[in-house]
Amino acid sequence: MQNFPSLNTNINTDTNLQSELSTLNLGPTHPATHGVFQNVLQMDGERIVSGVSTIGYIHRAFEKIAEHRPFYQITPLTDRLNYCSAPINNMGWHMTVEKLLKIQTPKRVDYLRVIIMELSRIADHIICNGVLGVDTGAFTGFLYMMEYREAIYEIYEEVCGSRLTTNVGRIGGFERNFNEIAFAKIKKFLVDFPKVLAEFESLFNRNRIFIDRTKGVAPVTAETALDYSWSGPILRATGVDYDVRAMNPYCSYEDFDFEVPVGTTGDVYDRFLVRNEEMKQSMRMIQQALDKIEKEDPTIFHADVPEFYLPPKEEVYNNMEALIYHFKIVMGEIETPVGEVYHAVEGTNGELGFYLVNDGGRSPYRLHFRRPSFINYSMYADMSRGMLLSDAIINMSSLNVIAGELDA
Amino acid sequence: MAELNNEILLESLTGKFGELVKPVVEDYGMLTVETNRDTIIDLLRYIKTDAALQFIYLTDITAIQYPEQENPIGVIYHVHSLVHNVRIRIKVFLPAGDERIPSATELWNGANWMERETYDFFGVNFEGHPNLVRILNVDDMTVFPMRKEYPLEDPNRVDKKDFYFGR
Numbered sequence: 001m002q003n004f005p006s007l008n009t010n011i012n013t014d015t016n017l018q019s020e021l022s023t024l025n026l027g028p029t030h031p032a033t034h035g036v037f038q039n040v041l042q043m044d045g046e047r048i049v050s051g052v053s054t055i056g057y058i059h060r061a062f063e064k065i066a067e068h069r070p071f072y073q074i075t076p077l078t079d080r081l082n083y084c085s086a087p088i089n090n091m092g093w094h095m096t097v098e099k100l101l102k103i104q105t106p107k108r109v110d111y112l113r114v115i116i117m118e119l120s121r122i123a124d125h126i127i128c129n130g131v132l133g134v135d136t137g138a139f140t141g142f143l144y145m146m147e148y149r150e151a152i153y154e155i156y157e158e159v160c161g162s163r164l165t166t167n168v169g170r171i172g173g174f175e176r177n178f179n180e181i182a183f184a185k186i187k188k189f190l191v192d193f194p195k196v197l198a199e200f201e202s203l204f205n206r207n208r209i210f211i212d213r214t215k216g217v218a219p220v221t222a223e224t225a226l227d228y229s230w231s232g233p234i235l236r237a238t239g240v241d242y243d244v245r246a247m248n249p250y251c252s253y254e255d256f257d258f259e260v261p262v263g264t265t266g267d268v269y270d271r272f273l274v275r276n277e278e279m280k281q282s283m284r285m286i287q288q289a290l291d292k293i294e295k296e297d298p299t300i301f302h303a304d305v306p307e308f309y310l311p312p313k314e315e316v317y318n319n320m321e322a323l324i325y326h327f328k329i330v331m332g333e334i335e336t337p338v339g340e341v342y343h344a345v346e347g348t349n350g351e352l353g354f355y356l357v358n359d360g361g362r363s364p365y366r367l368h369f370r371r372p373s374f375i376n377y378s379m380y381a382d383m384s385r386g387m388l389l390s391d392a393i394i395n396m397s398s399l400n401v402i403a404g405e406l407d408a
Numbered sequence: 409m410a411e412l413n414n415e416i417l418l419e420s421l422t423g424k425f426g427e428l429v430k431p432v433v434e435d436y437g438m439l440t441v442e443t444n445r446d447t448i449i450d451l452l453r454y455i456k457t458d459a460a461l462q463f464i465y466l467t468d469i470t471a472i473q474y475p476e477q478e479n480p481i482g483v484i485y486h487v488h489s490l491v492h493n494v495r496i497r498i499k500v501f502l503p504a505g506d507e508r509i510p511s512a513t514e515l516w517n518g519a520n521w522m523e524r525e526t527y528d529f530f531g532v533n534f535e536g537h538p539n540l541v542r543i544l545n546v547d548d549m550t551v552f553p554m555r556k557e558y559p560l561e562d563p564n565r566v567d568k569k570d571f572y573f574g575r
Contacts, residue, residue, distance in 0.1 A: 056544035063529075064553060068560045099436060226490075229466050229518030240490075242465075247493055341436045342486060342497065344467075353468060355486070368470040370486075378521035407544060 021049060024389070028057050032135065032393045035403025039381065046388050051381040055374075059407045066367040070332025071097050071171065072310060074367070079165040081371065082405040085124035085348045086165050087116045087156070092345035094169040095250055096354040098303075100341045101171070105303045108296035109173040110252035111289040115186060116159065116168060117251070117345075118282035118289075122193070123152045124348035125233075125275045128400040132272055133204060135397045136213045141203050144196055151189050158182035172309040173302025186290065190283055201276055211269065218383055218395040220266040228379045231372050232350025233274045234399060238266030244346035251345075255292065256285050268398040307334055332362035349373050349400055373405035412461065412492035414439040420461060424454055432499065440497040445509045448485075448500050452515055455487060455496070462491040469512065469522035471530040475556045479503050483532055485512070502532065511537040529554035 027038040036057040042049040066074045078093040079086045091113050126149045130142035153163040159182050160168040160175060204210045222238040235242060243260040245253045261277035263270030302309050310329055315322035328334055338360045344353040353370030376399055384392045414434055421429045428447045432440045443451055455463040467486040474480050479501035488495045500509060511534040512519040523534040524543040531552035534540055551558055
């Protein structure tokens with residue numbers, strides 16, 4: 001178990017100067033904190049002596065609201081958890097419901113989901129690594145990469161019509177089939193993005209300033225990371241190859257050939273490298289998914305479960321049956337089984353778990369989100385002790401804390 | 409090493425704790441057991457440190473409330489054996505007005521914020537927790553908002569409409 005410096009160890013006492021601690025409020029709305037949360041730091045000069053994290057500034061009572069809503073009306077809530085990679089949250093939720101309802105989705109749906117989820121993982125890592133560059137003073141990388149998040153948003157737009165909080169999934173599949181333009185854009189992305197990523201890596205990976213600012217900063221041992229229940233890229237940077245996609249495959253991830261990149265020291269530089277590698281693995285998976293889809297029936301984009309699958313809008317407007325189903329599903333009139341289910345997906349920050357207790361009523365009896373950002377961030381105040389303020393900022397951006405996921 | 413499954417796991421738990429561990433259900437593949445608050449830390453320590461089980465990863469701590477039950481508040485632990493890739497769900501139900509349970513922070517530091525969140529929403533008092541204060545809600549809140557006696561405001565109420573306030 002790693003020992004963080006205890007309180008009062010780093011206070012400068014060896015000079016004649018009167019040493020005095022100052023209090024620094026980092027946040028709640030500070031440009032260097034990536035969201036609305038506060039850290040009250042006791043500073044000895046530039047060094048942090050102790051810190052207290054305060055979160056909850058955007059707490060929106062998701063779990064309480066979810067107890068009063070039918071399944072489909074909960075989806076907009078899940079989209080807003082991690083807004084940098086909304087489709088993963090969205091589909092994680094739909095997969096949880098499918099697990100509860102024992103719905104088996106067709107393979108093509110799974111592959112399409114993998115494409116969208118991996119794209120959103122790339123989009124999130126683009127932000128995280130790009131902003132890590134900005135926080136170390138390098139704006140160029142961010143600027144180069146940002147265009148490709150835009151490209152991913154255009155793919156979402158082609159698939160479901162919206163860009164940020166997509167609401168792209170349905171129970172059983174998708175609202176509409178992927179069109180030709182969407183596939184063309186995905187293929188173009190797969191061609192273009194690796195070049196940019198290579199350029200991005202060459203900008204940073206051997207950059208003296210970047211290495212000095214990140215290497216050896218906030219190293220975390222595997223033991224400590226597991227003790228704090230860390231998950232996702234920051235856990236893998238410490239050398240633990242725990243990835244929900246590989247360990248508990250969902251959504252046909254077992255059909256894919258991919259590696260789980262791990263680091264060694266668990267410092268900021270390793271987290272950066274792990275995220276870069278994950279983007280490459282994601283692209284590999286998207287390519288495989290495209291190849292697999294070729295062999296499937298191109299008309300299938302949802303499971304055949306009319307009692308749960310929300311009918312497409314054009315059906316609802318022109319078909320009485322569809323209108324009735326639509327009404328019954330949205331108002332929660334469908335019968336659902338009694339049971340409790342825990343389903344975990346690999347969110348961009350780690351294990352995103354949905355704990356759903358259903359009593360057969362209109363809405364879940366209890367719904368709990370295991371939010372990786374919330375759990376990952378709990379170590380921040382402890383690990384900041386003894387650190388320089390500038391290092392603590394870099395550390396925070398490498399944790400990729402998303403305020404929506406932190407507070408829920 | 410023999411492959412760990414729910415059957416062996418349950419056997420191991422009942423062998424060690426006997427009547428104190430009751431299997432509830434094996435729903436959707438995850439073993440769920442119920443125990444009491446005097447046993448929970450021993451149980452968690454046992455499954456964490458036992459060489460054949462190695463549930464080293466605390467996934468989640470949360471709570472649930474069934475107001476009509478004798479023991480209404482249930483604390484729910486999800487623990488994951490990363491070595492064997494088996495998950496287990498452990499429930500402890502607590503009597504109303506006496507929601508005390510020992511803190512798991514001595515086993516996992518990660519339990520710290522999870523328990524604070526559970527305290528914040530359900531008022532479960534985790535004894536031995538280093539800093540059991542509210543985490544997501546405001547400090548001067550007096551209720552535990554996820555309990556069923558605090559229902560969500562009726563979305564159809566009209567007395568908060570803007571025109572009553574001259575807006």
